Amino acid sequence: xxxxxxxxxxxxxxxxxxxxxxxxxxxxxxxxxxxxxxxxxxxxxxxxxxxxxxxxxxxxxxxxxxxxxxxxxxxxxxxxxxxxxxxxxxxxxxxxxxxxxxxxxxxxxxxxxxxxxxxxxxxxxxxxxxxxxxxxxxxxxxxxxxxxxxxxxxxxxxxxxxxxxxxxxxxxxxxxxxxxxxxxxxxxxxxxxxxxxxxxxxxxxxxxxxxxxxxxxxxxxxxxxxxxxxxxxxxxxxxxxxxxxxxxxxxxxxxxxxxxxxxxxxxxxxxxxxxxxxxxxxxxxxxxxxxxxxxxxxxxxxxxxxxxxxxxxxxxxxxxxxxxxxxxxxxxxxxxxxxxxxxxxxxxxxxxxxxxxxxxxxxxxxxxxxxxxxxxxxxxxxxxxxxxxxxxxxxxxxxxxxxxxxxxxxxxxxxxxxxxxxxxxxxxxxxxxxxxxxxxxxxxxxxxxxxxxxxxxxxxxxxxxxxxxxxxxxxxxxxxxxxxxxxxxxxxxxxxxxxxxxxxxxxxxxxxxxxxxxxxxxxxxxxxxxxxxxxxxxxxxxxxxxxxxxxxxxxxxxxxxxxxxxxxxxxxxxxxxxxxxxxxxxxxxxxxxxxxxxxxxxxxxxxxxxxxxxxxxxxxxxxxxxxxxxxxxxxxxxxxxxxxxxxxxxxxxxxxxxxxxxxxxxxxxxxxxxxxxxxxxxxxxxxxxxxxxxxxxxxxxxxxxxxxxxxxxxxxxxxxxxxxxxxxxxxxxxxxxxxxxxxxxxxxxxxxxxxxxxxxxxxxxxxxxxxxxxxxxxxxxx
Numbered sequence: 001x002x003x004x005x006x007x008x009x010x011x012x013x014x015x016x017x018x019x020x021x022x023x024x025x026x027x028x029x030x031x032x033x034x035x036x037x038x039x040x041x042x043x044x045x046x047x048x049x050x051x052x053x054x055x056x057x058x059x060x061x062x063x064x065x066x067x068x069x070x071x072x073x074x075x076x077x078x079x080x081x082x083x084x085x086x087x088x089x090x091x092x093x094x095x096x097x098x099x100x101x102x103x104x105x106x107x108x109x110x111x112x113x114x115x116x117x118x119x120x121x122x123x124x125x126x127x128x129x130x131x132x133x134x135x136x137x138x139x140x141x142x143x144x145x146x147x148x149x150x151x152x153x154x155x156x157x158x159x160x161x162x163x164x165x166x167x168x169x170x171x172x173x174x175x176x177x178x179x180x181x182x183x184x185x186x187x188x189x190x191x192x193x194x195x196x197x198x199x200x201x202x203x204x205x206x207x208x209x210x211x212x213x214x215x216x217x218x219x220x221x222x223x224x225x226x227x228x229x230x231x232x233x234x235x236x237x238x239x240x241x242x243x244x245x246x247x248x249x250x251x252x253x254x255x256x257x258x259x260x261x262x263x264x265x266x267x268x269x270x271x272x273x274x275x276x277x278x279x280x281x282x283x284x285x286x287x288x289x290x291x292x293x294x295x296x297x298x299x300x301x302x303x304x305x306x307x308x309x310x311x312x313x314x315x316x317x318x319x320x321x322x323x324x325x326x327x328x329x330x331x332x333x334x335x336x337x338x339x340x341x342x343x344x345x346x347x348x349x350x351x352x353x354x355x356x357x358x359x360x361x362x363x364x365x366x367x368x369x370x371x372x373x374x375x376x377x378x379x380x381x382x383x384x385x386x387x388x389x390x391x392x393x394x395x396x397x398x399x400x401x402x403x404x405x406x407x408x409x410x411x412x413x414x415x416x417x418x419x420x421x422x423x424x425x426x427x428x429x430x431x432x433x434x435x436x437x438x439x440x441x442x443x444x445x446x447x448x449x450x451x452x453x454x455x456x457x458x459x460x461x462x463x464x465x466x467x468x469x470x471x472x473x474x475x476x477x478x479x480x481x482x483x484x485x486x487x488x489x490x491x492x493x494x495x496x497x498x499x500x501x502x503x504x505x506x507x508x509x510x511x512x513x514x515x516x517x518x519x520x521x522x523x524x525x526x527x528x529x530x531x532x533x534x535x536x537x538x539x540x541x542x543x544x545x546x547x548x549x550x551x552x553x554x555x556x557x558x559x560x561x562x563x564x565x566x567x568x569x570x571x572x573x574x575x576x577x578x579x580x581x582x583x584x585x586x587x588x589x590x591x592x593x594x595x596x597x598x599x600x601x602x603x604x605x606x607x608x609x610x611x612x613x614x615x616x617x618x619x620x621x622x623x624x625x626x627x628x629x630x631x632x633x634x635x636x637x638x639x640x641x642x643x644x645x646x647x648x649x650x651x652x653x654x655x656x657x658x659x660x661x662x663x664x665x666x667x668x669x670x671x672x673x674x675x676x677x678x679x680x681x682x683x684x685x686x687x688x689x690x691x692x693x694x695x696x697x698x699x700x701x702x703x704x705x706x707x708x709x710x711x712x713x714x715x716x717x718x719x720x721x722x723x724x725x726x727x728x729x730x731x732x733x734x735x736x737x738x739x740x741x742x743x744x745x746x747x748x749x750x751x752x753x754x755x756x757x758x759x760x761x762x763x764x765x766x767x768x769x770x771x772x773x774x775x776x777x778x779x780x781x782x
Contacts, residue, residue: 001030002091002098003040003064004052009158009168010040010062011151011180012107014082021075024096031066031078038064039102040080041088042169052098054091060105060173061088082155085172108176116150119181123153126188133199150177154184161191242266242283250292255447259286278384285391285445290404293453299326304360311356312349313490318342318477322357325455339432339456341413341471343463344479347529350459354409357457364406366397371412376422379431381444391444394431394451405453413470414460425467432456432473480706481528481597483734484714487521488514490530491537499537503545510544510557512537519561523571528707536568543567576600578716582685585677587756589654589669590690590712590720591661592704597711599688600654602666604673609649617654620662627652629695630671633749637697637761638675650674665702667693668721671749672756681757688712689721689752697749701725706732713737721746721755 003020010016018040023031030036041061043052063086068079085105092099111119127144131137140160147153158168167187174180246259262279269276304326308319321340342350351367358365373379381392390396397408416425430436431451439448458474460466482490496512520540525532540559547553565571576599578588585604590597613631615624631650652670654661668691676683690708692700701723710733712720724745730738746752753759 001027001036001038002057002061002088002100003038004043004057004098005040006043006046007165007168008040008042009155009163009171010064010082011155011172012062012082012084013149013151014155015067015152016080016082016155018078018080019072019075020078023076026096028069030097031069037102038066039086039088039100040064040082041091041100042165042172044165052093054093057088057091058169058173059087059089060169061086061102062172063102085175106175110176110178111150111181115178119185120147120150120153123157123181123185123188126185126192127157130192130195133195150181154181157188158184161187163187242287245287246283249287249289251286252291255286255291258447259283262286282384282444285395285399289395289399289445289449290402293404298330299360299362301326301330307360308356311359311494312353313493314482314486315349315353315479318353318479321475321477322360326361339434339458339474341458341460341466341474341476342479343460343476345481345528346461347527347531348479348482349529350479351409351411354407354457354459357455358407361407361455363455364401364403365409366401366406367409367411368393368397369411370424371415372417373424374417374421376424376427377443379424379427381442383443384446389444392427392442394440395442395445395449398449398451398454404450405455407455407457410456410458412460413458414462414465416465425470428470429473432458432470434473480732481710482530483710483736484518484521485734485736487525487530487533488518491517491521491533495530495534495537499534499541502538503541505541505544505548507556509548509555510541510559512540512559513561516559516561516564519564520568524564524568540567576715578688579685582683584680584682585673587669587673587676587683588685588688588717589666590688590708591663591665592707597704597707597709599711599715599717600661600666602669602673603653603655604670604677605651606648606677607651608647611646612649614649614651615653616651617656618660619654620660622664623654623662623666626664626667626692627670629693630667630674633671633693633695633697634674634678637749638678650677663702664692664700665690665704667691668699668746668749668752672752675753675757675759679757679759681759683756684719686716686718687721687756688715688717688719689746689756691721691723691746691752693749699723699746699748699752705729706734709733709737709741709743713741717741719744721752723747 003018005018008016008018030038039061042058044056044058047056063083064080065083066078067081068077070077085107086102087105088100088102090101124144127141131141144153144157147156154171158171163171171180171184174183242263243260246256246263249259251259262283266276266279266283269279301323305319305323308322312319342353344350354367355365377392379392379394381395382389391399394408398404398406401408410428413428416428418425430440434452437451437454440451441448463471463476492514496517497507500506500510520536521533524536527533544553544557544559547557548555578599579586579601582588582601585606587602589600589602591600613627615627619627652673654666669689671693672683672689675681690702690705692702694700705722705726706729709720713736718740719742721744724747727745730743744755746755750761753761
């Protein structure tokens with residue numbers, strides 16, 4: 001008779017309780033028959049009794065001795081003793097019984113008694129290690145220690161281990177006791193490692209869960225204690241519910257309605273849902289934004305002027321514009337916010353001026369750096385559908401300021417960049433338009449916000465990179481380079497004090513004379529502003545601090561000009577200076593750069609050739625065209641002298657060769673260089689000139705006159721030729737420059753030749769007659 005078993009390891013010598021679902025009458029008769037051989041044979045997979053066939057059985061089983069049979073609620077409990085391993089064949093599956101032929105299987109005892117004991121001890125030690133990790137395992141471990149048979153030990157432990165059917169059958173079919181023991185140990189060790197990993201993972205998870213649970217319980221207890229003592233929050237700062245905060249925010253009707261709708265959504269949400277926190281963050285932004293204009297106290301115009309003059313030297317145009325704005329605000333209460341654009345070289349005080357304006361107006365100050373921004377969402381915010389969405393930087397700055405009318409500095413507006421996420425400069429169009437910004441709509445807020453009361457001040461180093469529509473919305477105020485006198489006054493009245501205070505010094509510790517300060521400005525700085533001067537003063541302060549700490553100087557330490565090289569190193573000023581003599585073909589021109597004005601030398605020479613012109617010095621297309629215009633004009637006005645160019649080439653070079661140069665303002669300088677070359681007349685080295693020319697010989701106006709004249713005065717130039725149309729710009733030029741430099745206005749190229757080379761030419765008048773032009777020479781008395 002065959003009993004089908006599943007997921008069991010039955011080995012010789014074991015006593016094992018089996019649970020059988022049902023027995024037929026024939027099977028019960030066989031069990032009660034002491035002479036009937038009964039075999040337990042494993043199934044390969046689970047099958048119902050009526051579905052079992054011969055292929056579902058393994059071939060190796062064990063012979064059983066029935067010790068006891070007891071009926072139960074769900075079948076029978078059968079206590080058996082395992083006798084020997086058997087091989088089963090010719091299985092017959094009848095309706096009432098499964099039978100088969102059996103042959104004893106060889107049991108190879110290849111371990112002596114000592115070896116079996118060692119195997120048992122090793123297995124029992126592993127059991128102790130695993131049992132130590134489970135509180136309820138003491139009885140099982142004790143039972144394992146009492147087993148004295150190796151097969152019985154393997155079979156007993158296998159009851160508690162999650163071996164697969166194949167692994168359990170491998171233990172039953174293995175004939176060698178040694179091989180069976182080693183296979184079991186291998187399975188047992190794998191199980192031990194799996195248990196160890198699960199325990200470590202569970203311990204970590206439990207530690208985290210316990211910590212969170214502990215914190216939650218403690219916070220709840222703390223909340224209840226504070227509530228009982230009425231000390232849940234400091235007096236006067238108790239957190240209010242959203243409805244109260246919304247009602248106290250004084251929102252416009254449209255915003256109030258939208259806020260209450262969002263609050264209704266929040267109250268209907270589960271606090272564990274993701275939408276709950278999205279709505280909560282949105283409501284936090286709504287109630288934190290300022291929605292009500294606070295009454296502004298009258299501004300004292302005289303006091304405002306005093307503050308501006310105290311904190312910034314020069315910049316008269318900007319100060320006048322601010323005072324005008326204050327006056328209009330006083331007269332017209334509903335004046336929209338102004339939008340100024342301060343354009344000038346680095347270090348001229350554009351950004352710091354915004355803070356001074358806020359102080360003069362008595363308003364909050366906030367600054368927004370736009371340099372390098374390439375994402376439109378930085379200005380207009382992200383839509384709430386995105387994870388981690390937030391308002392744009394405009395509204396964040398308003399929220400930080402806490403008022404609707406701050407002074408907001410938009411720094412480096414010319415450094416905005418266009419990226420794949422949109423054009424931030426276009427997003428600023430609505431912000432900086434006084435006709436639109438009273439209903440500015442941020443993508444995150446998705447509701448109109450009034451920016452018309454904000455005083456916007458944008459700063460830039462150049463107008464070239466600012467889009468025309470954006471530039472059209474701002475009032476441009478040019479800040480030019482500081483003169484040497486302005487730098488001296490700024491350093492003396494502001495920068496020296498700041499440097500000393502920053503390094504823990506006072507005027508009683510160190511003194512910098514006026515001559516020393518002028519030397520620092522002239523020899524150790526090369527800039528349009530004063531940022532470099534501030535760095536040099538900081539370096540001097542650090543050096544003095546070191547000397548004072550080491551005790552090598554006596555206070556007050558008087559800094560002399562001859563000590564500057566030791567502290568600041570060699571002189572770094574690289575401004576070109578006027579030469580003593582300019583040979584024929586060399587003329588001094590004037591140029592504008594983002595960091596101030598410079599002089600430049602136009603050099604022309606001739607060589608054998610074929611009447612070609614060679615231009616070098618990194619010249620741009622406009623400057624190259626100016627050179628060709630100058631040459632054509634020269635050949636038309638001085639034909640007898642220019643005939644010598646017929647078999648020669650001209651080479652024009654403008655140092656420094658590595659610096660790009662462009663623009664039409666070198667036109668008259670190029671013409672004069674050619675005229676000097678062919679006439680052999682030298683141009684005064686202390687004479688400089690700037691102006692654009694036309695083929696008609698007319699001198700056209702240029703830009704950057706103030707910076708160019710400042711550069712001329714610094715370089716030792718004593719006389720400058722400028723276009724006549726630029727005379728009106730002389731009012732912006734410092735008086736100290738106009739006092740040192742003779743400024744001559746020229747209208748035509750004849751005026752230039754007379755002033756530069758002493759050549760008097762009759763002017764050419766072009767007359768339009770019939771279909772074309774003709775020219776005639778008109779003698780003109782000077």
